[in-house]
Amino acid sequence: MPKRYSYITVDVFTDRAFAGNPLAVVTDASGLTPEQMQAIAAEFNYSESTFVLPPEDPSHTARVRIFTRQNEIPFAGHPNVGTAFVLGLLAERSGKTIGSPVVFEEGAGLVPVDLTRDTERRVTGATLTAPQPLTVGKTIPAAIVAECVGLEPTAVLTSRHEPISASVGLPFVIAEVADDALGAARPDARAFSDAARRFPLGTGRFSVHLYARPAGRKGQADLRARMFSPLGGTVEDPATGSANGALVALLASLEPAADAALAFNVLQGAEMGRPSLLAVSAEKRGGSIVRVRVGGRCTPVMEGALTV
Known part of the structure; x- marks a missing residue:
């Protein structure tokens, strides 16, 4: 019944x-x-x-x-x-x-x-x-990421880090792009499929999380982000806590000091007409990420x- x-x-x-x-x-x-x-x-x-x-x-x-x-x-x-x-x-x-x-x-x-x-x-x-510590995987060529999201390779910034897979419970390819390029990103499903075959993340999907640092602080946001996962059934996600947690944990891991704490307000979903604001923080102690928090x-x- x-x-x-x-x-x-x-x-x-x-x-x-x-x-x-x-x-x-x-x-x-x-x-x-x-x-x-x-x-x-x-x-x-x-x-x-x-x-x-x-x-x-x-x-x-x-x-x-x-x-x-x-x-x-x-x-x-x-x-x-x-x-x-x-x-x-x-x-x-x-x-x-x-x-x-x-x-x-x-x-x-x-x-x-x-x-x-x-x-x-x-x-x-x-x-x-976050339920798991930060794990960092393979780097992905900037040209591959750029092709996935319909940008020129020069729009992918590599001075801080190469595009790289990172996870605090679910893996994403994290890539920084120029502020004026973020809004122009458009996912290409065929390029995502090719990238997933060449660079498998072990999840059956290849999810790309782009972020940019606003040229001037825009409202409450310190960072802007977009996440694309067409192979997972989500062409674009308006707010992705697990991806932003991995992002801020990755940035904290790159801080030169053995002990560091980062906190960012991340704006995501604006390009979809569903603006989302995520409060994300990460703590590093003795060179290791010990806590990642995401809220809103x-x-x-x-x-x-x-x-x-």
């Missing part, structure tokens, strides 16, 4: 509806099979959807499974921020309290997420701590139920 499953959608990394990165959260997915979860994620057609399950360890908050339109992934940024916000919102409505940080069990490991509140103690967003505001948009 069909069963109803409640869901809430939220826009993540924004304080207004119809901006940021949309997320669907199925608040109690008990009884759903992985195949059903995948079908539901495809039906929502967001970059990711999450499914909340009872934790395997009762000291944790929940087990969370994350699905793109095409497959399950072990970790992602905005799904953690948005799911924590939704659980905090539901606790508020029921008059209950929820501990902070919440701790999610995921494929990449345990993900602690701190809830953020306003002066009236209402939940307004969340900040995650969330706005509820829709609620309903699925019949499966």
Whole structure:
């Protein structure tokens, strides 16, 4: 017999509806099979959807499974921020309290997420701590990255670092581009396929995260970014917490001092008409990245139920 499953959608990394990165959260997915979860994620057609399950360890908050339109992934940024916000919102409505940080069990490991509140103690967003240390992989020729995103090779800047794969739970190719080139980037699916064959990242997809340093500080943003993953079903993502976490961790690792801390406000999604603002920080101690955090505001948009 069909069963109803409640869901809430939220826009993540924004304080207004119809901006940021949309997320669907199925608040109690008990009884759903992985195949059903995948079908539901495809039906929502967001970059990711999450499914909340009872934790395997009762000291944790929940087990969370994350699905793109095409497959399950072990970790992602905005799904953690948005799911924590939704659980905090539901606790508020029921008059209950929820501990902070919440701790999610995921494929990449345990993900602690701190809830953020306003002066009236209402939940307004969340900040995650990345589940894995920074790992840096192979460098990718600037010409290859430029071809993937439809830019001239000279638009890819290499004075700070070559384009390189980096991960704090999910790998991305990180590349700096000129400020005036970022808005001109256009993904080429064929070039992405060729690059994925030549430089496999081990995920079945080749995701490129571009960033630029604004020539003049633009509003609240220290960095601007765009993320393209056409092979993963997301031509462009309006806000990518896992990619920006890897970016700032990489930049912190390049600091000459053994101990360093970096914090940036990253603007992403503006070119898509869905501006998102991510607060991202990384700490380095004794030459190693010890903590990466990504946070922002969330706005509820829709609620309903699925019949499966």
